[in-house]
Amino acid sequence: MKKNEVETKMRENIFDSLIESDSLFVDRQAFEHGFEPDSLPHREKEVRGLGENLVEALRGHIPSNMLLYGVPGSGKTIVTKTVLKQLKSKGKSNGTAVKAYTINCRTVDTKYRVIQGLANRLERAGDIKIPFTGWPTDKVLEEFRRRMDRRGGIHVIVLDEIDHLVAKVGDSIIYSLSNLNLELESSKCCIIGISNDLHFTKMLTPQVASRLAQIDLVFHPYGANQINDILQERVRHGIRDGVLDQSVVGLCSALAAQEHGDARRALDLLRIAVKKAQQMGHELVDRGHVRLAQSQLEHDQLTPVLRTLPLQQKILLFSICINEENGLKNISTGEIYRTYTEVCMRIMIEPLTPRRISSLLNELDSLGIIIARNVSKGRGGRSKQINSAIPESLDVMAEMRDSEPMIEEASKSKYRLQRPL
Ligand SMILES: Nc1ncnc2c1ncn2[C@@H]1O[C@H](COP(=O)(O)OP(=O)(O)OP(=O)(O)O)[C@@H](O)[C@H]1O
Ligand SMILES: [Mg+2]
Numbered sequence: 001m002k003k004n005e006v007e008t009k010m011r012e013n014i015f016d017s018l019i020e021s022d023s024l025f026v027d028r029q030a031f032e033h034g035f036e037p038d039s040l041p042h043r044e045k046e047v048r049g050l051g052e053n054l055v056e057a058l059r060g061h062i063p064s065n066m067l068l069y070g071v072p073g074s075g076k077t078i079v080t081k082t083v084l085k086q087l088k089s090k091g092k093s094n095g096t097a098v099k100a101y102t103i104n105c106r107t108v109d110t111k112y113r114v115i116q117g118l119a120n121r122l123e124r125a126g127d128i129k130i131p132f133t134g135w136p137t138d139k140v141l142e143e144f145r146r147r148m149d150r151r152g153g154i155h156v157i158v159l160d161e162i163d164h165l166v167a168k169v170g171d172s173i174i175y176s177l178s179n180l181n182l183e184l185e186s187s188k189c190c191i192i193g194i195s196n197d198l199h200f201t202k203m204l205t206p207q208v209a210s211r212l213a214q215i216d217l218v219f220h221p222y223g224a225n226q227i228n229d230i231l232q233e234r235v236r237h238g239i240r241d242g243v244l245d246q247s248v249v250g251l252c253s254a255l256a257a258q259e260h261g262d263a264r265r266a267l268d269l270l271r272i273a274v275k276k277a278q279q280m281g282h283e284l285v286d287r288g289h290v291r292l293a294q295s296q297l298e299h300d301q302l303t304p305v306l307r308t309l310p311l312q313q314k315i316l317l318f319s320i321c322i323n324e325e326n327g328l329k330n331i332s333t334g335e336i337y338r339t340y341t342e343v344c345m346r347i348m349i350e351p352l353t354p355r356r357i358s359s360l361l362n363e364l365d366s367l368g369i370i371i372a373r374n375v376s377k378g379r380g381g382r383s384k385q386i387n388s389a390i391p392e393s394l395d396v397m398a399e400m401r402d403s404e405p406m407i408e409e410a411s412k413s414k415y416r417l418q419r420p421l
Contacts, residue, residue, distance in 0.1 A: 023240065024278045024285065030238025031271035033264070037233060040082060042226040043075050049217045050083045050192075057098045057154040058090055063190040065178060065212050070219025072196045073262030077160055079219075080194060084156065097153025105165035111173040114165065115140045118157060122147035141176060148180070148187045155189040163197040171208045178211040221261025227253040230263050231270060239274060245286040248273065252290055269293045295393040302394055305367055307403040312352060314400050314407050315343050316360055320370060320388055321397055327420035330373075330385040333358060335418055346413045347406050361386065 029035055040047060046068075056063040068076050084100045091098030101121045108117050116130050119140060123129075127147070130140055148155055157177060159165065165173065174191065181188050193200075193212050201209045222230070231249045252273070256266035272293035277285040309317065319339040323331050337354050344351040352360070361384065365372040372384045390396045401408045 024243050024274050024283075025238055026240050027238045028271075030234045031267050035234075036078070036082065036085075037230075037237075039233065040075065040079060041229045041233065042222065043079050043219075046075070046079050046217060046219055047083055049215075050080065051086075053215055054083065054087050054156065057087065057156060057190075058094065058096050060096065060154070062154060062181065062188040063156070064214040065191045065193075066215045066217060067193045067195065067201070067213040068217045068219065069195045069198060069200060071198075071221050071260045071262065073256075073260075073264035073266075074196075074219040074221055075263060076194045076196070076219050080158060080160070080192065084158065087156070097151070098156065099151060099153060100156035100158065102158040102160055104160045106161040109165050109168050111165075111169055111176075112137050112140060114159070114173060115144050115176075119144035119147055122151055124150075145180060145183060148189065149185050152186045155187060156192065157189055158192045158194065160194045161196070162193040163195040163200045163203070166200070166203050171204045174204070174208050174212050178208070222257065222263055223261060224250075224253045224257035227256050227261070227263055227266045231266055234267065234270070243274070243277075243283065243285055245284055247287055248285055248290055251287055255290070255294055265297070268297060272296055295391055298391045299394050302369070302390060303399060305369070306390075306394075306396060306399045309400075311349070311404065311406060313360055313364060314404050315347075315349065315410070316340055316357060317364060317369065317388075317396070318400060318407055318410060319343050320386055322415060323417055324388055325397075326417045328418060329387060329420070331387070333361065333384045333386065336361075336386055339415060339417065342415055343410050343413075347410050349406070358384075 025031075030037075050066070050068075053063045053066060068080065070076055080102070084102070087098055088100055090096075099122075101118060103114050103117050105114065108114050112133065112135075115137065116132070119130055122144070124147075128143075130143060159174075162174075174193070177189070177191050191212060197203075201213060204212065228249060231253060235244065235249060249270070252266045252269040255269060256262050259265045269290060270293075273289040274285050276289045276292045276296075277283075280289075282289070306317075316336070319336055320331060323335065323339060328335070333354075337357055340357060341351045361370065361372050364370045368389055371387050371389045373387075375383055375385050377383050388396070397411065401411055
């Protein structure tokens with residue numbers, strides 16, 4: 001390279017071209033999970049439901065405890081966040097002491113840490129620090145109560161993804177928190193639980209269920225048109241004019257509506273589709289980019305599930321896959337069981353009974369890894385036909401070999417497989 005060529009290269013900043021290549025977005029943050037949109041289309045009823053209860057706090061009364069539930073991506077977290085923000089701002093402007101705090105129980109998932117997290121929000125200079133572990137839980141609760149009374153007013157405690165916490169440690173935390181009002185002197189509190197498990201209350205003892213779910217607020221899944229409106233709003237905010245082919249938003253909405261009406265899924269699809277177009281140097285985002293985004297999302301979702309399947313499930317799936325690779329479709333459970341026992345023999349694993357295998361097949365089906373169809377075999381007999389449901393973009397065998405040495409071992413053998421008809 002000549003000297004002046006080197007100089008030109010040095011003068012170019014590599015970030016110039018990288019910044020330019022981000023130009024299909026105006027504001028990429030509009031698609032990030034923490035983004036707070038200006039409006040919440042199609043959640044007016046839920047916003048009102050929360051507001052009508054929480055307004056009691058502004059009147060100095062205790063709002064009822066609430067349980068919010070609905071499928072993932074139905075807007076529970078964002079609606080609560082928006083309403084709480086307005087509640088706090090109104091409390092400030094009219095001088096009412098309202099305190100609200102949210103704990104995400106997926107990340108903070110023990111009784112001790114939840115109460116510690118709540119108490120920390122009320123910490124003042126000079127307070128004793130509550131250690132991460134070590135105190136008896138009752139002492140942490142006592143300190144929380146002391147700080148609540150010191151602060152006074154109404155406290156709104158939001159436990160988001162509460163189903164994770166209860167599944168892990170039981171419901172005694174809700175019991176303890178919902179009893180606080182009996183002992184608080186100069187403050188009061190209410191609890192809002194948020195769950196995407198529609199059967200969450202079945203995990204609770206009846207006393208706890210009736211205390212928490214004084215008001216139930218159900219978030220119904222969004223339909224395709226509703227998701228479309230949500231996306232349009234973000235597009236206006238986050239994407240350069242004219243770079244989306246007109247069918248793109250509709251396709252993202254339709255795909256997400258099929259996926260239990262999940263607005264998060266729609267936002268992810270659109271964001272990834274735009275990113276793909278950008279990476280490919282295209283100026284227009286079209287349906288093809290959305291399809292690519294869809295398969296990337298499926299890939300990202302399924303890969304960890306496949307990799308962490310228990311050994312027997314992996315052997316079973318391996319048995320299905322080698323039959324499919326051999327050209328077989330609609331494989332009978334009998335045939336799968338035959339291959340499965342052969343695989344077990346090769347790697348010296350004790351095979352499970354056909355009955356257990358049948359229930360493992362149901363589990364794989366409910367994970368969306370296979371599709372098991374019931375077929376009648378005449379004379380009242382029933383059997384299942386199995387097909388894998390893994391998108392082609394995902395190399396399932398490689399994922400399993402990679403994550404499980406026994407499968408690596410099994411894949412070295414030859415098997416006696418049924419020939420396709
Ligand atoms: N009505 C709406 N208007 C604008 N954005 C929305 C709306 N509903 C949901 N969203 C957006 O969709 C994404 C998912 O919403 P949110 O996190 O509130 O779902 P969720 O019901 O809490 O789901 P999960 O049960 O998985 O926690 C967020 O980015 C949120 O901003
Ligand atoms: Mg949420």
